[in-house]
Amino acid sequence: MTPESLYPWQSALWQQLAASRNKLPHALLLKGQAGLGKMDxxxxxxxxxxxxxxxxxxHACGHCASCGWFLQGNHPDYRLLTPEQAADDEDAPAAKTTKTKKTQILINQVRELGSFFSLSSHRGSGLRVVLIHPAEAxxxxxxxxxxxxxxxxxADVIFLLVSHQPQRLMATITSRCHKIDMPSPSHEEAVTWLTAQGIKEPTAVLDYAGGSPLAAKNSVEEGIRQLPEILQMLAKGEKTDAFxxxxxxxxxxxxxxxxxIQKWTYDLLSCKLTDQVRYHGSHRTALQALAKSVNLGLLLDFNKKMDEARKAANHPLNSELQLESIFLLYTQLFSTQPLLNKARH
Ligand SMILES: [Zn+2]
Known part of the structure; x- marks a missing residue:
């Protein structure tokens, strides 16, 4: 991990912690919303x-033996506890274990720290580090x-707890940690950073990701490059070509x-009710126009269907057929008939 891999909005906090390196509390809780780079x-x-x-x-030198071990993931004085590393529960039905995402950090993972602590540290710094991510797991x-x-x-063990939802942690645990609010970038800082990462239309992408710069970058990298095209089509309302x-x-x-689709209809609803747009600032005009003709009751029903579709998203149905029916339904949300104006009184 190099200084360049820290995010610019974290550098003040880094300096502060680096200055107190030799007197850090034995447990730090790094907390803040997801997508700020807490884990990095x-x-x-x-x-x-x-x-x-x-x-x-x-910052770490990057070339001592200790850094070498760390980067290879086998440092003897370091333990990482995450749900992914939880051992498979042999009692669970086989079909379930393969499908279910591991979501918990199990007691065995914590207990194994006991033997880790009973040994003295291997390397020169004399410290051992336990990183727990996310602590609410x-x-x-x-x-x-x-x-x-x-x-x-x-002695000489530092616990680093990373949490997106610190309110879900046991109060007895948080009270034993030195709590650090992880800094978030200003809108301007986030846009500058995204631009430096080569992201086009950084403002739109950032809005779409709810203000989280890392989520914004990931959404682009994970192939929502088609997003502008998709949004343009959705903006046509009842004239959207569902197929x-x-x-x-x-x-x-x-x-x-x-x-x-959910983010789009969230904005559509929000525009209809409060004239606010959260995710699609650059499509405000289109959303305002659609909000005038959208049928509120149908839109609410549609949103419920989308919640269900999201829950069932991993089922091996024919996605294209399913998407077609979703978008056909979408085109029926809008009505330009005068009847709607009457009903609004
Ligand atoms: Zn080093």
Whole structure:
């Protein structure tokens, strides 16, 4: 992890922590909304704490033995606890384990830290680091087990807890951590950063990602390059070519396509009710026009259907057919008949 991999909005916090490197509390809770780069920061900090010859600015050198181990993912003084590493539950039906995403950090993962702590550190920095991400993935059992460790922290161990939803953590755990609000970029900083990453139309992409610069970058990298085209088609309202749009959307995968539709109809509803646009600032005029002719009741029904479609998104149905019927339904939300004006009184 190099200084360049820190995000510009994190540099002040980095300097602050680097300056207190030798007197850091034994547990830090890095908290903030998803998509700010908290985990990247925690990784950079972990590597720097373990590095044998850190740079004057506090960053890891990148070439000592310790850095080498860290970058290869096998540093003996470092443990990463994430739900992905949770061992398969052998009792669960086979069909389920393959489908279900691992969402919890299990007690065994925390217990294994016991033997890690019983050894002395291997390398020169003398520190050991435990990174837990996301901390809200701890279940009751594993959280209680961790709590005991935080109550009597082993010498020279630093716990880094990363959390998108700190309110879901046990209060007894958060009270034992030094809490750090992870900085978020200003709109301008985020746009500048996205531009430097080669993202075209950074403002539109950032709005679409709800203000999160990393989510914005990912959405572009994950192939929502078709988004401008999709939005243009949706902006046609009842004249939307449902079949052409389904063909364009099918390559996105069902879930991404449904999320794109949900964001659009969110703005449509918001425009209708409060004249606000959240995700599609550059399509405000089109949305305002559509909001005038959209049938509110049908739109609410449509949104419910989209929630269901999103839940079922991983089922192997024929996505293109499904998308076609979704977009046909979409074209029926709008009515230019005068009857609607009467009904509005
Ligand atoms: Zn190093």
């Amino acid at each position: 920061f925690a990784l950079a900090l972990s590597q720097a704490l373990l590095c044998e010859t850190p740079k004057p600015d506090g 701890l279940n009751d059992a594993s959280a209680n087990s961790l709590l005991k460790m935080l109550e009597e922290p082993p 052409a749009l389904a063909t364009t959307c099918v390559s996105l995968g069902m879930e991404t396509a449904v999320v794109a």
